[in-house]
Amino acid sequence: MKAFLILEDGTVFEGTGIGSAREVISEIVFNTSMTGYLEVLTDPSYAGQAVAMTYPLIGNYGITPDMESERPWAEGYIVRELSRVPSNFRCQGTIQDFLTQHDIPGIAGIDTRALTKILREKGTMNGMITTNGEYRTEEIIPRLKAYRTGNVVEKVTCRDSFTLKGKGKKVALLDLGAKKNIAKSLQDRGCSVTVYPAHTAGEEILDSCPDGIMLSNGPGDPKDCKDIIREIRKLYESGIPVFAICLGHQLMALANGADTHKMKYGHRGGNHPVKDLETGRVYISSQNHGYVVDTEHLDRSVAVPSFINVNDGTNEGLKYIGKPVFTVQFHPEACPGPQDSSYLFDRFISMMGGNQ
Template identity: 40%
Template sequence: MSERVPARLALEDGRIFHGRHFGARAEVAAEVVFNTSLVGYQEVLTDPSYCFEAVTFTTPILGIYGVPGDLDAQSAQPRAAAILCREVCHRPSNWRSQESLPAYMERHGIPGIEGLDTRSLTQHLRDQGSKIGVISQDDSLSDADLVDKAKAAPRMEGLDLAKVVTTNEPYAWTEGFTPDTHPWSQNLPAPQAAPGSVGKVVVVDFGVKYEILRHLVARGCEVLVVPATTTAAEVFAHDPVGVFLSNGPGDPAAVTYGHELVRELVAAARVPVFGICLGHQILCLALGAKSHHMKFGHRGSNHPVRDHETGRVLITAQNHGFAIDCESLAATPLEPSFTSLFDGCLEGVRHKQLPVESVQFHPEAGPGPKEAAAFFERFVSAIRGAKVGAKQVAG
């Protein structure tokens, strides 16, 4: 076990939380948020949507099953700024574990603080809203110095973080779900269709999770991932049968190039366009809706949403600090499709005439429940429906 070095979390509003350092020795400033998931810390760490966020885990102990290599990772590297927890396990015990969580974080340059009063911190964030905070192990700095650093740090509002996490070049993704990628599961997360049988799908990478790509491949999509700044002309040059707008971090209002892309894709009405998380927000903004920064957001694996079409309640994985104003949909061609049963937040939309849909929650989970994965089936069905329609018009 490494030396127990004191560490502090200083929030912009002056609150100071004390604990013990683990992971990398580094000082970072980030938006401090909380996540209520009991497991899935590696997936959270590597989810690009957590870029510029210090994640407070409400579960009492973190890291007991270690880090099982790269199979659970949702991107090529950790993207969260820091982890805050009550206790971290330094000696994990699990048949899949390859290293401890503190060792993994140290290797990737991610700092953490354990020994925090996470109940008090979570209640403060819930009551006062998410705050910018500074994580530091430097005992030469006063509390006031750290608070000043937090006040001077960038705000999440106005930040375009999609450009930070997106791919630089297009690439093909071919991995679906197999016993090799999911050795712990008797039942794979999705049905296995013939590779490429649906056709080419362009995924616009605003911070895409690997699990999204796996779900598309498993359903027969030939997946091509393209940078966030890709234009509509460049997308259509690949002759796709559908376009998928990925999740990602930051303020959706700042991703103006994404708005322009979606407006052109929808105006062309050539292929189905679906989106998740940031992709959902960008789609809505592109078609005239408005967004806002939430008080403390939705982050966890147990969020209930109601399907407006069926009345069914789904338990979903969520990670978003911005939301679309439901009232603003009145001036758009979109209508609500899902609503949060926690606070009434808009959780999905569909176009009134076109095969264009999006959801705020994460149907791919990673981590979380799988019951919302039917969203990918809807996408594939929309593609097949569009193909039939095109043949009828041609005939």
């Protein structure tokens, strides 16, 4: 059936409906990854967003056992061409069936290059995916402008704490929308990982006497997480080693008086170069964020930049002064390089007194 993508600036793309036939309003973002579409769909950081894939052919290896969470979180899916016959020895189904099964609407057959150009020039905007050909643009646009992603961290976090056993260091992982591979990267290094819901009190985490604390990635505007920021400040003051990724990186900065702002169209893809300011080495990183820490007003007696984005010079990491705390904006648990920045987990293990 026909489907339509309507942007809040009035632009309309016509294509073919894929997945669910329900109507959805969400923030429209683009991802430049050539592979890893299943990891994108199941990344909790996409809650409240519909993802447009810039690579023209999606789904050619089907659905494989590479999910980053138990279910997909993207609100919608936008592609140029959807592979009709996937081929891979690990294939367990098609994206079309996967989207239908999880009630996720999508649209195929549109010019994703034109869509990406609009988002790059005008900035990220809201949009609607619909199969209703009798839509009235003048009625839809006010609804699009009014849409807000809201408290999406509450939506994606785990409901109860649980432990993934290991014989090494004890790590408390605050689940702000954590990808599975974060806990796995710690387990692979022998850690016992206890995962806590996002709104867990700092005292509860500290009472468990962890050797280290991990703050995960997650969706939404970091400034919406006021209660979580207050608890993260307690974790910072404890003196226990802390490693934070993506949203966790932003929340730790806010907990220490820094500021964040929304980027024009964000960084989403598996090909973003970041520079380690200490060594001068550049790494290829996986990223998914629409907000960034503002280092212009950063108190350099509290933290200093440790990584920058080579493309646009924005902040990609902070090293805190006098505290065993470091944070990064990108995803060292992902494998774009394929394992360029996984050494950061080894650094964290070393900070806890373990062997690299």
